[in-house]
Amino acid sequence: MHYQKIVVIGAGTMGSGIAQWFAQQLCSVELVDNSEEQLQKALKGIYDSWDKLVQKQKLNVTEVEKMKGLLSVKGLGKVARDADLVIEAIIENLEVKKSLFQKLDQHFAPHTIISSNTSSFPISLMSEALSPARKPRFVGLHFFNPATIMKLVEVIKSETTDELLARDLYDWFESKNKKPALCKDSPGFIVNRVARNFYGEPLRIAEDDNEEKMKEIDRILKEVGGFKMGPFELMDLIGIDVNYSVTCSVWEAYGKEPRFAPHALQKQMVEEKRFGRKSKRGFYKYD
Amino acid sequence: MTNVSFENILISFGFASKEDLKKLLRENADKEVYLDLTCYDPAEFYLAAPNLKGAFSALFSDESKKIEVHMRERNEKFLEKLRELGFFPVETSIVSCGFIFPRTIVQVINEAYYALEENVASKSDIDRAMKYGVNYPKGPFEWAQDKELYVLTLLNELFTKTQDQRYRPSKLLTV
Numbered sequence A: 001m002h003y004q005k006i007v008v009i010g011a012g013t014m015g016s017g018i019a020q021w022f023a024q025q026l027c028s029v030e031l032v033d034n035s036e037e038q039l040q041k042a043l044k045g046i047y048d049s050w051d052k053l054v055q056k057q058k059l060n061v062t063e064v065e066k067m068k069g070l071l072s073v074k075g076l077g078k079v080a081r082d083a084d085l086v087i088e089a090i091i092e093n094l095e096v097k098k099s100l101f102q103k104l105d106q107h108f109a110p111h112t113i114i115s116s117n118t119s120s121f122p123i124s125l126m127s128e129a130l131s132p133a134r135k136p137r138f139v140g141l142h143f144f145n146p147a148t149i150m151k152l153v154e155v156i157k158s159e160t161t162d163e164l165l166a167r168d169l170y171d172w173f174e175s176k177n178k179k180p181a182l183c184k185d186s187p188g189f190i191v192n193r194v195a196r197n198f199y200g201e202p203l204r205i206a207e208d209d210n211e212e213k214m215k216e217i218d219r220i221l222k223e224v225g226g227f228k229m230g231p232f233e234l235m236d237l238i239g240i241d242v243n244y245s246v247t248c249s250v251w252e253a254y255g256k257e258p259r260f261a262p263h264a265l266q267k268q269m270v271e272e273k274r275f276g277r278k279s280k281r282g283f284y285k286y287d
Numbered sequence B: 001m002t003n004v005s006f007e008n009i010l011i012s013f014g015f016a017s018k019e020d021l022k023k024l025l026r027e028n029a030d031k032e033v034y035l036d037l038t039c040y041d042p043a044e045f046y047l048a049a050p051n052l053k054g055a056f057s058a059l060f061s062d063e064s065k066k067i068e069v070h071m072r073e074r075n076e077k078f079l080e081k082l083r084e085l086g087f088f089p090v091e092t093s094i095v096s097c098g099f100i101f102p103r104t105i106v107q108v109i110n111e112a113y114y115a116l117e118e119n120v121a122s123k124s125d126i127d128r129a130m131k132y133g134v135n136y137p138k139g140p141f142e143w144a145q146d147k148e149l150y151v152l153t154l155l156n157e158l159f160t161k162t163q164d165q166r167y168r169p170s171k172l173l174t175v
Helices: A013-024 A036-055 A061-070 A094-107 A123-129 A163-175 A196-206 A211-223 A231-238 A240-253 A264-271 B018-027 B042-048 B076-084 B101-117 B123-133 B140-144 B148-162
Strands: A005-009 A028-032 A071-074 A085-088 A113-116 A138-143 A152-157 A179-184 B002-006 B009-013 B032-036 B052-057 B066-071 B088-091
Touching (some): A013 A028, A085 A094, A196 A231, A211 B101, A231 A240, A240 A264, B009 B018, B009 B076, B101 B123
Parallel strands (some): A005 A028, A085 A113, B032 B052
Antiparallel strands (some): B052 B066
């Protein structure tokens, strides 16, 4: 099927990136947030990004005018009820999300697919808030930041998701030049699970807080392994606190399985508020 | 195992058991030996054999032919020979079981196998997710292609050395 009417809930970094990407596919997009200020900020960010793409000759003025016409921002009460696909990208708080899904379920038409961009909660747990009729039409759609550039979309199928619907979304994203990956509803899905060791193992090779060694490990993994960034500089960019919290959440979700155990240094750094680039001190210093 | 000898230097390439590598070192006590120790801990070999002058990891080397090299003392003749044979040696001062790149990717590969074992996704979707979600140059199964034996040997070695459950290999690697 063709997904033409899209609603994105949450105008933060992920939500506005997702909305921008859909508008660039010439879908009609309603970007929703309960803060008018956030909506205007997101809209300005998207417009600025499009202007830059015109300057770089990646898009032309006519295309951008069309996209601008297709994108609108509003509060939930004003959203049309007949959307094809709704994507939730609000804060990672299970109770807040569940109460939102309950509202969305009542607001939208029976054919509307409701999805979540969560990276931490089981899709099956969130679907508890939905009516039995909606459950087959509820799916995880996990985009990666920046959503307009990163091609992966994890299409997450819970026990109650309609298999054909998940397949259809997969094919649709594929046709729009994304690289979808179909995956089961399990902690960390694919990326946040399989990527853990790219951080955890170099931490064990370094053994302790040794900047010279970390620099060397980063260099080798880039030079020999072909990675764009080394694990330590990447953790500093992501935020030590963010990376540590994802590690802990995957570790706990798998019953403290030793393969996912955080390294003592990560905890120590969080306690010392060495969060990486944003606090000017992580594995490296940024003065 | 393929051996290359010149002057007083012996370089051994390819996969071999620990026993065979130690035997080679014993039989060449008068030579300066350099071994591919991708799946093992160079520290253990350095301790046992003073004639081991350096170690490298070429078993996971791809078309870039870049390999990690550790030397007790820098030896330009050995490095030159590696270049002559088409490799690009990248020197490191860190001695770690499985070096840096092999040790890191076997752990990424192992987790990808665990995910496959639990039917989380298909091989191709896991590869795709890592390449397009976090920009890995290759997917874990692409790295592991025809190298499952090296992956398993290194994981077993890490497990034996550390007794840490994090190195337990996925069942799919052991069949």
